Amino acid sequence: MTDTPVLELRNICKRFGAVVASNDVSLDLRPGEIHALIGPNGAGKSTLIAQIAGTLPSDAGQVMFEGRDVTGLDAVARARAGLGRTFQISSLAMEFTVLQNAVLGAVGQARTAFSLLRPVMKDRVLVAAAEAALEAVGLAEFRALRTDELSHGQRRQLEVAVALTLRPRAFLMDEPMAGLGMEGTAAMTGFLDTLRQRAPILLVEHDMDAVFRLADRISVLVYGEIVATGRPDEIRADAAVRSAYLGEATP
Amino acid sequence: MRREHRLNALILGLVLAVPLWAWATSEPFTITLATRAVIFAIAGVGLNLALGTGGLVSLGHAAFFGIGGYAMGILASHAQTYTPLFEWPFVLEGTKSMPVIWLLAVAASALAALMIGALSLRTSGVYFIMITLAFGQMFYYFMISWPAYGGEDGLSIYVRNGFPGLNTLDPIQFFALSFAILCAVLYLVTRLRASAFGLALGAARQNEARTRAVGIDPYRVRLLAFTLSGAITGLAGALFADLNRFVSPVMFSWHTSGELIVFIILGGVGRLMGPVLGAALYVALEHHLGGLSDYWQIYFGAILLGVVLFARGGLIGLIVGRETAHD
Numbered sequence A: 001m002t003d004t005p006v007l008e009l010r011n012i013c014k015r016f017g018a019v020v021a022s023n024d025v026s027l028d029l030r031p032g033e034i035h036a037l038i039g040p041n042g043a044g045k046s047t048l049i050a051q052i053a054g055t056l057p058s059d060a061g062q063v064m065f066e067g068r069d070v071t072g073l074d075a076v077a078r079a080r081a082g083l084g085r086t087f088q089i090s091s092l093a094m095e096f097t098v099l100q101n102a103v104l105g106a107v108g109q110a111r112t113a114f115s116l117l118r119p120v121m122k123d124r125v126l127v128a129a130a131e132a133a134l135e136a137v138g139l140a141e142f143r144a145l146r147t148d149e150l151s152h153g154q155r156r157q158l159e160v161a162v163a164l165t166l167r168p169r170a171f172l173m174d175e176p177m178a179g180l181g182m183e184g185t186a187a188m189t190g191f192l193d194t195l196r197q198r199a200p201i202l203l204v205e206h207d208m209d210a211v212f213r214l215a216d217r218i219s220v221l222v223y224g225e226i227v228a229t230g231r232p233d234e235i236r237a238d239a240a241v242r243s244a245y246l247g248e249a250t251p
Numbered sequence B: 001m002r003r004e005h006r007l008n009a010l011i012l013g014l015v016l017a018v019p020l021w022a023w024a025t026s027e028p029f030t031i032t033l034a035t036r037a038v039i040f041a042i043a044g045v046g047l048n049l050a051l052g053t054g055g056l057v058s059l060g061h062a063a064f065f066g067i068g069g070y071a072m073g074i075l076a077s078h079a080q081t082y083t084p085l086f087e088w089p090f091v092l093e094g095t096k097s098m099p100v101i102w103l104l105a106v107a108a109s110a111l112a113a114l115m116i117g118a119l120s121l122r123t124s125g126v127y128f129i130m131i132t133l134a135f136g137q138m139f140y141y142f143m144i145s146w147p148a149y150g151g152e153d154g155l156s157i158y159v160r161n162g163f164p165g166l167n168t169l170d171p172i173q174f175f176a177l178s179f180a181i182l183c184a185v186l187y188l189v190t191r192l193r194a195s196a197f198g199l200a201l202g203a204a205r206q207n208e209a210r211t212r213a214v215g216i217d218p219y220r221v222r223l224l225a226f227t228l229s230g231a232i233t234g235l236a237g238a239l240f241a242d243l244n245r246f247v248s249p250v251m252f253s254w255h256t257s258g259e260l261i262v263f264i265i266l267g268g269v270g271r272l273m274g275p276v277l278g279a280a281l282y283v284a285l286e287h288h289l290g291g292l293s294d295y296w297q298i299y300f301g302a303i304l305l306g307v308v309l310f311a312r313g314g315l316i317g318l319i320v321g322r323e324t325a326h327d
C-alpha cells in the first residue's frame, strides 16, 4: 500500500466569498485503497470532490493524477483521463431510462458520442457494459424504468452504475449510501469493498459504520481543513477528531 | 410509442393522400399548398433536431432557410443570364440543376450554422435565443441592402429548376420530389436520434453536468446538432425558393424563424413528426382562415395559445400522451 499515489492533491484552496471551503488541502489516494473523507455538514467535502473532478476551478494548488498535473484540465478532460465521480445530489438524465443513463456512460467511455447513424441501444458491447454495471449495483431489474420514476436510493445506485461504466482509474464518490436504507447500504458496502481492487475510491460518506468497515485510511475535514489522516483505529482514537466531529457518533 | 408510430404513419399518409386526391380531381392549387406544407415540414424537422432533441431554442433558423433560398436564386439567375458567379480563383457557373443547387444550399447553410453555432452556443437560455435572433436579422438586413441580387425586391426565376427524369413544372411531380426529400430527412433524423450522438445530445439537454462527467463535451455535440439542423433547414429553403420561383429577404426575417418554431410547438416539441403535423395544419389554416378574414393570425394565435396552455406536448402529445422512454 505504499506505492506511488494514483491521485494526489497538493495544497488545494477554494473560497466562496468569506467562506473558506478548502484550505490548503493535501491528500492522496493509493492503488487498491478506499480513502474515506469525513467531516461535518458544510466542511467542504463536496467542494473538494468538485475541485478534483474539475467542475470547480481551484484558487490555488495542484491536482496530480497518475503522475500527471491535471489542474488545468476541465471536467470533460478529467473524466476522459480516468476520474469517475458520483454526485451527492443525483445528477442524471431524468427523461432517459435507467439503461439509457448507463449506456450514456458507456458511450463516454468508448468515445463514440460522434457515432451518428448506428442505433446505440442495439450496440451489443455498450449495452452489455451498461447492463453489467446495473447488475453490480442491483438495478438490473429496473433497467426499463424512466429515471424520474426511481426512488432517491435507486438514483444513488444509478450514479454509481454510471461511474462504473466509465471504467475509471480512480473513483470519487460523494455519499453513495445516502438514502439507501439498511439493506441497500449493506449491499453497497459489500460492493464497494470489492470495487477497490478495480480502482481506488475517494469516498465521502456520513454513514460511520460503512466508513469504518470500508476505509483503509480516513481523512477528517473541518472548515475546509484536514485535521487528521490515518487508519480507522487511529482516527477513532484521535482526541481532536472526537471533539471536532465524531463526538457521540462513535459507539 | 406504438401509438405514436401509428399516428406518425397516419400523418404522413394524409400529407400524401391530399395532393394525390387533388391531382385526381385536377386541383393543382391544393397540390401547391401541400408542397408548401411539406417544404415547411422539412425546415421544421431540421429545426426540431436542435430545438427539440437538443433543447437549443434558435430564433435564427430563418438565416439557413434564406441561405438555401438564395443559393437557388443566385445559381439559377446566373444560369438564366449565362454569366458566371465569379471567375477567380476558378470559374463558377450558375446552374438550373436541382441536385447541384441542393448540394450548394446544404453546404452553405451548414457552414453558416457552424459559424453561428460556434459563437452562439457559448451562451444558453435567453441569451442564446437573442444571439441567434441577432444573427438572423443580420442576414436579413444584409440581403436587403445588397443590390447585386435584387435587394429588397428579391429575385425571380422564370422557369423552375430541373431534376433528371422529372418534369418539375408539373405540380404533382414537384410535390413527389419534395415528399421524397421529407421522407429521407425523417429517416436521417430518426437514425440520428437513435444513435450515440442522439443520446449524447439528449443528455446534454437534460443534464449538462452529467454529460461532462461521462467525458462528453456538450458544446461539441450541440455544435454538430446545430450544423446538421441548419443544413436541413437550408435544403428546405432551396426547395421553397423553387416552389415559388422567387426569393426575397423575407425568407431571412425573424417571422420565418418564428413560423418554424410555431410548427414545432403546434405539433409537439421533440416529436419526430411534430413539425410535419404543425406545418400541415399551419398551411391549411392559413388557407382557410386566411380566406375568411385578413386577421386570421389572431385566430391562429388563439389556437396556438390553447395548445401551449393545455397540450404541453403539442397535438401529438395530446393524442398519444407523454413521451415514453424507449430503448
Ligand SMILES: Nc1ncnc2c1ncn2[C@@H]1O[C@H](COP(=O)(O)OP(=O)(O)OP(=O)(O)O)[C@@H](O)[C@H]1O
Residues within 6 Å of the ligand: A016, A019, A020, A021, A039, A040, A041, A042, A043, A044, A045, A046, A047, A048, A088
Ligand atoms: N457554489 C457555492 N457558492 C457559495 N458557497 C458555497 C458553494 N458551494 C459550497 N459553498 C459553501 O462551502 C461550504 C462547503 O460546502 P460543501 O457542500 O463542500 O460541504 P460538504 O462538506 O459537502 O457538506 P455536506 O456534508 O452537507 O454535503 C459550505 O459552507 C457551503 O455553504
Ligand SMILES: [Mg+2]
Residues within 6 Å of the ligand: A045, A046, A047, A088, A174
Ligand atoms: Mg456534500
